[in-house]
Amino acid sequence: MPYFIAFLETVDKKKDAELLDEHKAYLKKYLDNGKIYAKGPFLDHSGGLIIYKVQDEEEAYAIAKEDPVIKYQSRKMILKEWKSTFPE
Numbered sequence: 814m815p816y817f818i819a820f821l822e823t824v825d826k827k828k829d830a831e832l833l834d835e836h837k838a839y840l841k842k843y844l845d846n847g848k849i850y851a852k853g854p855f856l857d858h859s860g861g862l863i864i865y866k867v868q869d870e871e872e873a874y875a876i877a878k879e880d881p882v883i884k885y886q887s888r889k890m891i892l893k894e895w896k897s898t899f900p901e
Contacts, residue, residue: 817895821888835881
């Protein structure tokens, strides 16, 4: 199954802070069902990264665009397909 990386850059820190709990809850359901492989913030507080493990880019984009931080524009996103070198 392919991987897709979402780079999420914070563009509105105040709004982003307000959405943080909703963002974490949204991601948890996809962690629980295995569609998110890994996630986490950048240590410089500029945003974060999400690795989706889904069927295709369309599915990754569908999940990502409903993330509250993207939906309400506190972060902007770059989505790219990624070839993992980690053993399965």
